[in-house]
Amino acid sequence: MTEAASTARISVRGAGKRYDALEVFRAIDLEIGQREIVTLVGPSGCGKTTLLRCVDGLIPLSEGAIAVDGTPVHEPRAGVAMVFQHFGLFPWKSVYDNVAYGLRLAGASRAEIGAKVPYFVSLVGLKGFERAYPYQISGGMQQRCGLARALATEPSVMLMDEPFAAVDAQTREILQFELLRIWDIRPMTMLFVTHSIEEAVLMGDRVVVLKGRPSMVFETITVDLPRPRGRQTLGLPRFNELREHVWATLMDEARRAEFSVSS
Amino acid sequence: MTAETRVPLAASGAGLARLMGSTFFVKLAAGVVLLVVWEFGVNAWAPAYVARPSGVIAVLPSVIGSGAFLSAAAATLGSVLEGLVIALVLGIAVGIAMGRSFVVDRLIRYYVFGLFAMPMVAILPLITLWFGYTDAARLATTVFAAFFSIVLNAADGARAVPLDYLEVGRSFRAPRLRALADIVLPASMPYLLAGIRLAAARALIGAVVAEFFISVNGLGFFILFNSRSFHHNQAIVAVMVLAGCGVGFEALLNWATRRYFPWYRRDEKVR
Amino acid sequence: MSARRLGWTITAAGLAAGATLWEIAGRSVGAAFVAPLSDTIEALTPSVWRALASSLGLFATGFALSVAIGVPFGLLLARMRLLRVALESYIAILNATPMAALIPFILSMMGFGFAPKVLVVFLFAVFPILYNTVEGARSIRPELIEVARSFRSSERALWRDVLLPFVLPFALTGIRQAIGRALVGMVAAEFFLSASGIGMVLQSASQSIDTATVFAAILLVTLLGVLLMELGSWVEGRYAAWRNIR
Numbered sequence: 001m002t003e004a005a006s007t008a009r010i011s012v013r014g015a016g017k018r019y020d021a022l023e024v025f026r027a028i029d030l031e032i033g034q035r036e037i038v039t040l041v042g043p044s045g046c047g048k049t050t051l052l053r054c055v056d057g058l059i060p061l062s063e064g065a066i067a068v069d070g071t072p073v074h075e076p077r078a079g080v081a082m083v084f085q086h087f088g089l090f091p092w093k094s095v096y097d098n099v100a101y102g103l104r105l106a107g108a109s110r111a112e113i114g115a116k117v118p119y120f121v122s123l124v125g126l127k128g129f130e131r132a133y134p135y136q137i138s139g140g141m142q143q144r145c146g147l148a149r150a151l152a153t154e155p156s157v158m159l160m161d162e163p164f165a166a167v168d169a170q171t172r173e174i175l176q177f178e179l180l181r182i183w184d185i186r187p188m189t190m191l192f193v194t195h196s197i198e199e200a201v202l203m204g205d206r207v208v209v210l211k212g213r214p215s216m217v218f219e220t221i222t223v224d225l226p227r228p229r230g231r232q233t234l235g236l237p238r239f240n241e242l243r244e245h246v247w248a249t250l251m252d253e254a255r256r257a258e259f260s261v262s263s
Numbered sequence: 264m265t266a267e268t269r270v271p272l273a274a275s276g277a278g279l280a281r282l283m284g285s286t287f288f289v290k291l292a293a294g295v296v297l298l299v300v301w302e303f304g305v306n307a308w309a310p311a312y313v314a315r316p317s318g319v320i321a322v323l324p325s326v327i328g329s330g331a332f333l334s335a336a337a338a339t340l341g342s343v344l345e346g347l348v349i350a351l352v353l354g355i356a357v358g359i360a361m362g363r364s365f366v367v368d369r370l371i372r373y374y375v376f377g378l379f380a381m382p383m384v385a386i387l388p389l390i391t392l393w394f395g396y397t398d399a400a401r402l403a404t405t406v407f408a409a410f411f412s413i414v415l416n417a418a419d420g421a422r423a424v425p426l427d428y429l430e431v432g433r434s435f436r437a438p439r440l441r442a443l444a445d446i447v448l449p450a451s452m453p454y455l456l457a458g459i460r461l462a463a464a465r466a467l468i469g470a471v472v473a474e475f476f477i478s479v480n481g482l483g484f485f486i487l488f489n490s491r492s493f494h495h496n497q498a499i500v501a502v503m504v505l506a507g508c509g510v511g512f513e514a515l516l517n518w519a520t521r522r523y524f525p526w527y528r529r530d531e532k533v534r
Numbered sequence: 535m536s537a538r539r540l541g542w543t544i545t546a547a548g549l550a551a552g553a554t555l556w557e558i559a560g561r562s563v564g565a566a567f568v569a570p571l572s573d574t575i576e577a578l579t580p581s582v583w584r585a586l587a588s589s590l591g592l593f594a595t596g597f598a599l600s601v602a603i604g605v606p607f608g609l610l611l612a613r614m615r616l617l618r619v620a621l622e623s624y625i626a627i628l629n630a631t632p633m634a635a636l637i638p639f640i641l642s643m644m645g646f647g648f649a650p651k652v653l654v655v656f657l658f659a660v661f662p663i664l665y666n667t668v669e670g671a672r673s674i675r676p677e678l679i680e681v682a683r684s685f686r687s688s689e690r691a692l693w694r695d696v697l698l699p700f701v702l703p704f705a706l707t708g709i710r711q712a713i714g715r716a717l718v719g720m721v722a723a724e725f726f727l728s729a730s731g732i733g734m735v736l737q738s739a740s741q742s743i744d745t746a747t748v749f750a751a752i753l754l755v756t757l758l759g760v761l762l763m764e765l766g767s768w769v770e771g772r773y774a775a776w777r778n779i780r
Contacts (some may be wrong), residue, residue: 056684076686088681091776092699101695102685133776153685286619293620313643369541370548380714380759384721384733385752388740392748393567468632468718475637475726483635490638502635509630 009034009157009189010055014064016214017050023214024050028064030208030217035187039200041246042210048193049085051210052159055191056082068157078106081150085162087142089134095121095145096130102153120148123182140171144178151182160192164199176202177230184228197250201225201242202233209249219249318496319503326500332485336504339474339481342398343466343508346405350462354410355455358417359447368418375418379411383469387476401473401481408469409462416458420451453524456516463512467505569746577750582735586754589731592648593720596655600712604660605705608667612674612701613693622668629661633719637726646728651720654727658719659712663705670704703774710766717759 009032016026024047032038040048053059055066057075066073068080081102089098100117108116121130124144134142143163150158163179164172176199183190194200200207204223211218223242225233233239298316305315326332360367361375386407394400424447474483482501489498553571560570569577611618637654644650674697682692724733732751739747 058680058683076684078686082681082684084677084681086677088677090678090681090695090699093695105685105687105691105695135776289616289620290623294624297624309643314639365537365541366544369544373545373549374552377756377760380717380763381752381756382714382718382721382759384718384725385736385755387725388736388748389752392740392743392745464630464632468634471632471634472718472722472725475634486635487638490642493642495639495642498638502631505635506627506631509632510627513626513630 009036009069010191011067011070012051012055012064013066015051015054015061015066016063017047017054017059018062025210025215026063027216028210032189032191035189036206037183037190037192037204038206038208039192039194039204040208040210041194041197041200041250042215043250044195046210046212046215048195048210048215049161052082052161052191052193056080056159078153079155080157080159081153081155082159082161083143083146083150083163085165087134087139087146087166089142089145089149091134093133094130095126095132095134095137098134098145099148099152102149106153116152120152123151123185124148125178138171139167140175143167143175147179147182151186155188157189157191160190160194162194163192165194165196172199179203180229197243197246198234201239201246202229207242207246209246211250221246221249312493312495314495314499319499322494322496323500326497332501335481335485335501338398338479339470339483339505340508342401342481343405343463343470346402346466346469347409347459347463349402349406350409350413350466351459354413354458354462355417355448358414358458359421359451361414362418362421362451363447375411375414378407379415383408383465384472384476387473390473391477396477396479398479400477401470401479404469404473405466408465412461412465413455413458416454416461417451420454420458421447423454424450453520456520456524460513460516463516464509467509467512471505566743566745569749573746574749574753577744577746578754582732582747582750582754585730585732585735585751586758589720589724589733589755590758592651592723592731593655593716596652596719597659597712597716599652599656600659600663600716601709603656604663604708604712605667608664608671608705608708609697609701611664611668612671612697618668618671622672625661625664625668629665633657633661633715634722637722641727651723651727651730654723655716655719658722659716662711662715663708666708666711667701667705670701673704674700703770703777706766706770706773710763710770713762713766714759717755717762721755 010030011032012028012030015028015030017024028051030038040051042048050059054061055068055073057073057077057080060074068077071077090101093101096117099121100113103113103116118127118130121127124147126141126144126148129137129141134145137145143166147163164175167175180203190203192200192203194203201223207221207223209218209221210216221242225236225238225242302316305313357371361371362368383404387404390400390403390407394403470481471483471486473479474481475487478484478487482505485501486498489495489501556568556571556574558570560568560573565573611621633654636657640650640653644653678696678700679692682696687695720731721733721736724731725737729737732755736748736751736755739745739751
């Protein structure tokens with residue numbers, strides 16, 4: 001992988017999104033650097049998922065601008081890949097074909113696909129399941145497949161849309177550590193949306209807290225936990241401090257009732 | 264990576280639809296367009312006797328009001344309903360027997376499949392041979408048309424009753440017949456409703472073709488008679504009533520399924 | 535004896551019993567009302583088979599036309615939401631209308647000949663195809679289109695990777711349902727429009743009280759029906775495996 005200049009990879013300036021009368025978020029400023037993982041937390045409905053889709057170019061902004069590697073974002077582009085909360089696997093394609101999907105669209109040759117897909121399938125731990133169909137594998141395995149599909153295009157930016165929200169708690173933990181392991185092998189810029197505070201602190205270099213109606217960046221907390229992260233990180237006193245800090249930041253009297261079981 | 268990478272999320276017109284305000288408006292507009300095309304198309308290219316919206320509207324009051332039409336409608340619908348009821352009672356019995364008894368199932372399944380696949384029009388010569396050119400023959404046709412779809416779907420339903428339910432019945436020592444009534448029948452209902460939906464459609468077709476063949480009083484015969492005497496507009500009114508029945512049955516059954524069995528998934532195989 | 539073998543034995547016994555009953559009934563009740571099985575088999579002359587072949591040609595033409603028009607149009611509606619919303623209610627209504635009711639109009643306007651009969655078969659078959667394809671279109675999960683967009687799919691690739699595979703099983707269900715209806719249309723057309731094929735055989739045999747031929751014709755057309763419907767079910771099931779769990 002080539003070493004690029006240390007300019008911000010993702011640059012969000014004054015971003016705002018409105019649906020008719022409803023203003024979802026406004027004045028969002030965010031700079032995400034090379035190989036940095038930034039996690040985005042906030043209460044339900046704060047527009048973090050919408051913001052992520054704006055970064056991917058799926059939804060246009062109402063105001064402000066988003067740029068990736070210096071060029072403005074208007075539609076989905078090469079080098080940026082998204083992992084979806086709902087997995088988004090095509091039920092009629094096998095695991096292999098789903099992983100190959102992004103590559104095929106990008107015009108990769110059969111040889112290239114034949115070389116890369118098996119690598120990524122085994123990277124996410126799905127070796128042996130290439131011929132299986134989504135309905136035959138568990139939710140956790142499906143999300144691994146979704147991950148492999150995104151990774152196969154070797155993006156420089158990964159956008160994670162609450163990727164582990166739809167799997168059970170145990171699988172979620174396992175997948176978090178898997179993702180960290182994969183990131184250690186091939187580090188990349190990541191914008192990770194979640195409404196689990198633990199997940200945000202565990203994964204991120206910085207945690208950005210969105211709050212308010214309309215949502216705005218309330219605080220950015222630097223996570224100075226050592227990398228590589230893993231199970232051991234959860235036991236560190238500093239982890240607890242940071243988690244409590246984020247929790248306290250999100251919580252206030254008025255919101256306590258609204259914010260029930262997110263982490 | 265081609266030049267045309269932009270794919271609209273919901274293609275051409277979603278914005279326009281929003282603009283128009285509601286799906287109802289769109290449907291209404293489409294309906295008006297279709298009627299206009301029908302009217303002008305027929306006026307321009309077809310002989311004078313061919314039905315058109317203006318003609319239908321013109322004759323509508325007199326047709327609806329005429330005793331002949333009303334008795335025809337009553338005759339056809341009565342026959343369909345009677346046939347459905349008979350087919351239901353017999354069909355449920357046979358279907359549940361098929362669904363729950365291995366022996367019964369294996370014994371009669373090819374007869375049921377075969378008779379289900381038999382085009383109901385083909386049976387008409389035989390039915391008239393046995394029942395004559397009477398109302399009874401039409402009734403026999405509607406029963407025949409409806410019966411087998413009910414049997415098949417009732418069998419599917421009875422077969423699909425989860426073992427858990429039956430286990431509960433056994434653990435409370437429910438006698439066999441009681442279990443049938445309390446557990447199997449209610450659990451099979453969604454399948455049955457799907458079967459009734461199909462049966463109603465088939466019974467309607469059966470009644471119409473029977474009336475063509477047998478020439479007994481009814482909507483089918485009304486259509487035949489009027490189209491032969493070039494009163495197409497009048498005949499269309501009868502078609503509309505038949506369409507209304509078809510739609511009405513479906514709507515009723517959809518409503519019943521949603522209301523009483525909201526958990527039933529439509530993905531299940533419907534014959 | 536294993537369950538499977540027991541099953542086949544019972545079925546065979548049932549069929550044998552039925553055949554015997556048929557034979558006995560035919561001999562006792564009177565050949566005019568019920569032709570015995572043996573007479574029925576004898577009535578399966580080459581000309582009857584030829585008639586069936588001719589009917590099959592009518593069926594194939596009308597059915598092929600309904601697929602050729604119904605599936606692409608249904609797919610178009612899958613992609614164009616406005617058009618689909620506009621037309622889906624009318625398609626549903628037409629699907630619920632007994633097409634047989636239109637036969638007298640077709641006879642009156644188009645007379646005798648092959649074309650009006652094809653039209654009848656077409657009308658019987660096309661609406662379940664359209665209706666089910668539109669159903670499929672309506673249930674396309676927008677998330678999957680979003681995924682395709684996020685991977686920068688072209689329109690052509692969207693069709694190939696998402697729309698067609700998703701809608702295909704629904705279209706096949708519609709095609710399966712259309713088979714039964716088209717068969718009814720075929721016989722109805724041959725009865726009520728210009729007589730030909732197995733319908734003509736059936737009608738003329740019925741008029742001359744040749745009950746054996748009546749039974750033979752009914753038997754043949756039923757066997758045709760069973761064959762085609764099994765085929766339709768098989769094709770439908772083949773492409774629908776992934777729909778089991780959604």
